[in-house]
Amino acid sequence: MKLTILRTELNEAVQNVSKAVSARSTIPILSGIKIDVSDRGVTLTASDTDISIQHFIPLESSSKTVVKVERPGSVVLPAKFFVEIVKKLPHEEVNLEVGERFQTLIHSGATEIQLVGLDPEEFPVLPILEEDRVFSIPGDLLRSMIRQTVFAVTTNESTPILTGVLWSLQEGVFKFVATDRHRLATCKTNIDTDPGLKFAGVVISGKTLNELSKIIPDQNTLVDIVVADNQVLFKLGEVLFFSRMLDGAYPDTSKIIPSQFKTELVLNTKSLSDAIDRAYLLSREEKTNIVRLLTTDDGNIEINSSSSELGRVQEHLDVTDLTGEPLRIAFNSKYMLDVLKVVDSEQLYIGFNGAMSPIIFKPRDHDNSLHLILPYRTTN
Amino acid sequence: MKLTILRTELNEAVQNVSKAVSARSTIPILSGIKIDVSDRGVTLTASDTDISIQHFIPLESSSKTVVKVERPGSVVLPAKFFVEIVKKLPHEEVNLEVGERFQTLIHSGATEIQLVGLDPEEFPVLPILEEDRVFSIPGDLLRSMIRQTVFAVTTNESTPILTGVLWSLQEGVFKFVATDRHRLATCKTNIDTDPGLKFAGVVISGKTLNELSKIIPDQNTLVDIVVADNQVLFKLGEVLFFSRMLDGAYPDTSKIIPSQFKTELVLNTKSLSDAIDRAYLLSREEKTNIVRLLTTDDGNIEINSSSSELGRVQEHLDVTDLTGEPLRIAFNSKYMLDVLKVVDSEQLYIGFNGAMSPIIFKPRDHDNSLHLILPYRTTN
Known part of the structure; x- marks a missing residue:
């Protein structure tokens, strides 16, 4: 194997496939990146058996010569060092040559690197998938x-x-x-x-x-x-x-999503998120992350959390719409913040069925997502 | 104590003094920030006994009212929560009021926070220094x-x-x-x-x-x-x-800096830094960080490192000037990189007295800094 390749393209490919190299593999060959050179171009492969990533570099890209192949071949190089060194090679032109017993010579500017390569035959072969789905x-x-x-x-x-x-x-x-x-x-x-x-x-x-x-x-x-x-x-x-794919049967979750609600709320996602975030800061100090939400007599809501050591945070929040029964519910504020972070709708719908039942979140702009969190069962 | 203060100025002061709050103090009062309000403005103080930081916020800044004092006074508030919540208060106007037993009420927009404050009398008093030096x-x-x-x-x-x-x-x-x-x-x-x-x-x-x-x-x-x-x-x-200040006598280091050198080198700081960095990458895998520098027959230098498992990195480096005896020296490349990172001169002077003596670094643009590293005593 002998070739000249541009550093930028090699680096992009190496960074991409490196995400599949396992940091602590018990199988030495999997701590490497496989390089296959053919007359068509260069293929880099890495695998940790769960994930495998392959990146192909063609000879030309936007009518610029990227790879010049002198002799096809294959080798496996130690990923951790290779990933770092390719980033830092001094010249855009990089020469790679594999000699006896997979000894690999890398040349770039005035830098010369000899690497102990491994036998590519030992590298796992990627599956050939049936492409009917x-x-x-x-x-x-x-x-x-x-x-x-x-x-x-x-x-x-x-x-x-x-x-x-x-x-x-x-x-x-x-x-x-x-x-x-x-x-x-x-x-x-x-x-x-x-x-x-x-x-x-x-x-x-x-x-x-x-x-x-x-x-x-x-x-x-x-x-x-x-x-x-x-x-x-x-x-x-x-x-x-x-x-x-992971083995096993995934539990049926379709039945836990209620379709009727006793209390329904529509409000600005960002206002809720900011208020919960402040209440979370205090609840975090108690290690429980418990925050409470309650409807108020004026048709809006209050968010609060308390800590025996530190004190209490209380937030009044004007809502766009509130219908149904009065409510007082406690929940893990971290879980709610996780949902509010990903909601991509300015207004949010939240449905409740009392203090002991799941809380349902739906964006108002579309119905492409639905989130649910269980309440925290508390007596106060 | 009762006042209104702008969030931005309060936040800046809180962030500054928070650097002196110790994360795990055994003295509870030191996990707080002390707030002193007088007719002149607000002073925030934090201390971990090694460091103390005080930030004064005057009533006005660039002819804008920053603080409105209704009642002077003092309190100590729990730093960790206070630092986070001040960042996230919803409104630019913040009201602070201390009631009985240092119970503190913070008001901003629709957010209301009650905090358990501590007695400011317990907070250590900062020293009054003689300002003659x-x-x-x-x-x-x-x-x-x-x-x-x-x-x-x-x-x-x-x-x-x-x-x-x-x-x-x-x-x-x-x-x-x-x-x-x-x-x-x-x-x-x-x-x-x-x-x-x-x-x-x-x-x-x-x-x-x-x-x-x-x-x-x-x-x-x-x-x-x-x-x-x-x-x-x-x-x-x-x-x-x-x-x-730290207690004890600092050792006399003036005698370990040589004034005569057997080999003298002038070269581009960045080129050396890049070459050492590549050699370091390999030496790091051996956990020793050992890199060698040797003079070559053509009046330049070679940098190299090797790892029995991985291979070898070799760098040829053209120098600006090289005089004196031929040299072959090994050193901890991490130590040399630490020096090269802070050298603020395009060209660097390096002086050597053989493989067993200290290596001296001086910038060429000025003589305001000098660095020294000991070589690694190796036989090869």
């Missing part, structure tokens, strides 16, 4: 749907299935669900695809979705999603992102 | 001198005196020295002051200087420095910053 979604929409839901997955590994987000596609509606049993986040969008295309019960790790989010380009490009038997593949231009 | 220095110069030296203090508490920076003023020369026994950083500047004014052996904690650095305003204002018996006071406009 494929659809496309704008990258920024996918990123927004991840953001709307991924915060609600559990970090508790004792229920592994809940560390993921449940995906389904039914009659053109692409839907995400996440829950940690204390709260629930859902969102959906209409996909312009063959109405016969459908799947359900696909669960993808929250961590994986966070990594995917970072790699989706800012420009509004389409992401192709391939749903295979136990893998999902995301195609983002020259980047392929493979994710394993 | 006073001089002034531009804020950005003071910050630069701190930056040139503070990285070289030790973090090892077994030699407390070396956790500080040694200050002296002799014949109008203000000088800083810091060392952790592996390296030495010094810098000096000429101060326009009474030539009779002098002091030596003043040692100020590195941590304190870092906090001071953050509080020095960006605008080029003069800082007044008052050196008293066991305290140093910095006056930065309306802010007073008190620092305790």
